Amino acid sequence: MLMVAFKIARRFLSANKGQTALIVTGIAVGVAVQVFVGVLITSLQGTLIDRTIGSSSQVTVVPAGDGTAISDWQGIVDAAGKNADIKAVAPAADCSAFLIKSNRTVPILLRGFNLDDANKIYGIYGHIYKGRRPAAPDEVLTGRELNKELGIAAGDKIELFTSNGSRFNMTVVGLYDLKVASLNKQWVLTTLGTSQNVSGLGGNITSVEMQVKDIFKADAVASDLSRALGRSDVKVLNWKDQNAELLSGLQGQSVSSYMIQVFVLASVIIAIASVLAIKVLQKSREIGILKAMGIKDRSAGQIFVYQGLMLGAGGALLGILLAVFLLAGFAMGARNPDGSSLIDIRFDYIFITGSGLVATISAALASAIPARTTTRMSPIEVIRNG
Amino acid sequence: MAEILKLAGIDKSYGTGESRTQVLFGVDLAFEEGGFNSIIGASGSGKTTLLNIIGTLDRPDRGEVWIAGTRADNLSRNQLAGLRCSTLGFIFQFHYLLPDFSAFENVMMPHLISGKGADDGARRRARELLELVGIGSQADKLVTRMSGGQQQRAAIARALMNKPRLILADEPTGNLDSDTSDTIYKLFRRINEETKTTFIIITHDRRIAERTDRIIEISDGRIRMDIKR
Numbered sequence: 001m002l003m004v005a006f007k008i009a010r011r012f013l014s015a016n017k018g019q020t021a022l023i024v025t026g027i028a029v030g031v032a033v034q035v036f037v038g039v040l041i042t043s044l045q046g047t048l049i050d051r052t053i054g055s056s057s058q059v060t061v062v063p064a065g066d067g068t069a070i071s072d073w074q075g076i077v078d079a080a081g082k083n084a085d086i087k088a089v090a091p092a093a094d095c096s097a098f099l100i101k102s103n104r105t106v107p108i109l110l111r112g113f114n115l116d117d118a119n120k121i122y123g124i125y126g127h128i129y130k131g132r133r134p135a136a137p138d139e140v141l142t143g144r145e146l147n148k149e150l151g152i153a154a155g156d157k158i159e160l161f162t163s164n165g166s167r168f169n170m171t172v173v174g175l176y177d178l179k180v181a182s183l184n185k186q187w188v189l190t191t192l193g194t195s196q197n198v199s200g201l202g203g204n205i206t207s208v209e210m211q212v213k214d215i216f217k218a219d220a221v222a223s224d225l226s227r228a229l230g231r232s233d234v235k236v237l238n239w240k241d242q243n244a245e246l247l248s249g250l251q252g253q254s255v256s257s258y259m260i261q262v263f264v265l266a267s268v269i270i271a272i273a274s275v276l277a278i279k280v281l282q283k284s285r286e287i288g289i290l291k292a293m294g295i296k297d298r299s300a301g302q303i304f305v306y307q308g309l310m311l312g313a314g315g316a317l318l319g320i321l322l323a324v325f326l327l328a329g330f331a332m333g334a335r336n337p338d339g340s341s342l343i344d345i346r347f348d349y350i351f352i353t354g355s356g357l358v359a360t361i362s363a364a365l366a367s368a369i370p371a372r373t374t375t376r377m378s379p380i381e382v383i384r385n386g
Numbered sequence: 387m388a389e390i391l392k393l394a395g396i397d398k399s400y401g402t403g404e405s406r407t408q409v410l411f412g413v414d415l416a417f418e419e420g421g422f423n424s425i426i427g428a429s430g431s432g433k434t435t436l437l438n439i440i441g442t443l444d445r446p447d448r449g450e451v452w453i454a455g456t457r458a459d460n461l462s463r464n465q466l467a468g469l470r471c472s473t474l475g476f477i478f479q480f481h482y483l484l485p486d487f488s489a490f491e492n493v494m495m496p497h498l499i500s501g502k503g504a505d506d507g508a509r510r511r512a513r514e515l516l517e518l519v520g521i522g523s524q525a526d527k528l529v530t531r532m533s534g535g536q537q538q539r540a541a542i543a544r545a546l547m548n549k550p551r552l553i554l555a556d557e558p559t560g561n562l563d564s565d566t567s568d569t570i571y572k573l574f575r576r577i578n579e580e581t582k583t584t585f586i587i588i589t590h591d592r593r594i595a596e597r598t599d600r601i602i603e604i605s606d607g608r609i610r611m612d613i614k615r
Contacts, residue, residue, distance in 0.1 A: 004498040008484075015486035289482045292443060293544075294471025295499045296464050380443045 005299045008290070009306035012283060020311070023275050027315025028322055030268035031359045034261045035323035035352055040330070041257035043346045045250050049215060050344070052246065053239050055122055055178065057209035058218045059086070059225065064235045069204035076208045079228050085221045088120035088211040093192055095199030095206075099142075100159040101150045108146070108188045110160065112195020121211050124176060124189065130154045131174030137194050140170045143184030144177040160188075160198060168198050215239070261355075268359060272311060273366040276304050280370040284377055292379035301371035305364055308371075312363020316356035323352070389452075390419040390552050390584045391440060396449035398435055398607075409435045410607045413449070419551065420582040422575065424595040427604040433588050434556055436604060440586065441474055441554045442466045454551055471500050475545030475583075479557035481537045483529040489516060489540040490525040496547045515543035519573060535566040542573065546583070553577075555587045559594060571597060 013020045061076050080089040093112040098105045119125045131154030160168045212221045222238035327345050334342040398410040409432045427433040438444035442458050451459040454473050483492045493512040516525045519539035559567035595601050603611035
């Protein structure tokens with residue numbers, strides 16, 4: 001019986017190619033919009049996160065209360081290293097200072113890292129556009145905006161003047177561009193040892209910066225780490241608490257994306273249900289004939305469920321292709337003036353496949369309403385009315 | 387011969403209240419297996435209603451319908467569908483073929499509906515039936531591209547597909563010219579003789595009725611005449 005319902009459904013669709021093509025196109029446009037919006041918003045969020053939170057510390061251990069430095073910080077690094085959710089750990093020694101170059105004085109933040117560790121968080125090495133990495137104790141990197149302001153070139157000598165009155169001569173061995181103007185202007189990067197020496201921290205540091213595997217779990221990872229450390233002299237911060245507005249913006253974006261998707265899906269379902277309701281009327285004569293021949297009510301209904309399923313699957317497949325085509329076009333067309341892509345389009349195959357499946361299943365469910373109508377149809381009506 | 391069909395005290399009305407019209411009044415009829423019968427009557431006499439009740443497409447208000455030993459008037463819709471599929475074959479005036487399918491596919495349909503797959507045996511039988519009714523060469527044509535006579539022949543082949551014990555034909559030649567009507571009559575007769583399938587033919591064509599073995603005349607919802615030859 002299943003086979004006969006499927007065969008009849010297939011023929012009903014193939015016999016009216018124009019109508020079928022129109023319905024499939026309608027569903028395809030709906031699915032395409034849903035997939036396009038979903039992928040675009042997810043990609044936009046991904047890009048936004050990558051370019052803001054992605055290249056910064058997501059969990060940070062800082063001194064608690066009025067403390068300004070962390071001693072015995074190796075224990076923190078070790079504890080973080082044992083946490084499987086943390087992917088990068090970089091102890092940092094920061095110190096505010098003034099940079100003096102050619103009689104101009106600019107406030108800066110001297111940031112000292114184990115550069116290999118910090119590279120895993122900030123991607124420093126990839127952002128050095130001129131010169132090399134600091135190696136010797138008096139070598140630093142300066143950022144693009146600062147370089148422009150003060151006319152710094154690789155190999156230039158600069159002077160640092162700290163709040164306690166000490167002066168240090170440094171050599172700019174490389175120029176970096178972290179793509180964030182405020183950081184490029186403020187941060188002067190050096191080795192942990194150099195910064196500890198300039199700031200007078202000795203063996204102490206000012207923070208331990210970390211990146212986690214799933215940035216949306218940063219708060220949970222932070223509290224796990226805090227518990228594992230069990231120290232009262234430090235506190236563990238996470239980006240979610242520090243960027244509540246960004247987070248709520250992202251969540252707002254997610255919610256609006258879901259809303260758009262739900263409404264598009266709802267319109268697809270309603271369209272399928274109404275189209276099939278009309279098809280039932282169009283085919284009432286055939287249903288009557290089939291019933292006179294002995295087709296059971298259930299099988300008569302299945303004819304329309306199969307049609308819904310085929311229309312849904314065909315529309316979903318075409319819609320996904322259309323969405324991929326649109327997204328590829330968007331990725332190629334929407335670019336920054338420097339040629340880099342405005343948004344890194346991420347094809348989330350699970351989301352795309354899921355959208356297709358949801359549309360197909362919804363189409364089959366939507367067809368249940370017209371399918372029920374067929375059970376009320378009586379062959380005698382057809383016979384009597386010709 | 388055993389009885390293939392028995393009707394006892396069949397009443398049937400349509401409408402409600404003041405517009406209620408009784409169409410059949412206490413009809414009692416029995417048909418022997420293998421018989422070749424006709425029911426005649428003027429338009430509005432109730433003959434098509436009677437055929438619809440025999441064919442389980444309609445239910446009587448009162449009375450009993452027995453088909454091949456099964457009481458049909460109180461079966462469920464699905465049980466009736468099963469009974470129609472296995473025991474009855476319909477031929478209508480307007481053929482009622484499925485327009486999106488070829489003649490061959492239309493003939494195969496009752497077999498597929500019965501839940502059996504499209505096996506080679508069934509395919510062969512469908513082709514043979516189309517040959518039998520004289521449209522073997524048109525088997526794969528869409529029925530909408532066939533003439534009225536060819537369509538009616540395809541409908542006859544379809545009615546025979548599941549080897550029904552009873553064929554109900556409602557004005558099967560009503561839409562055809564006299565030559566084609568004669569050919570269809572001869573075809574019915576041949577099938578009746580070769581397969582012992584019972585035929586009940588509703589017609590207002592007296593020439594057709596006079597060539598059957600039994601003529602039942604219905605008038606105003608009552609059996610007025612029942613002649614066996």
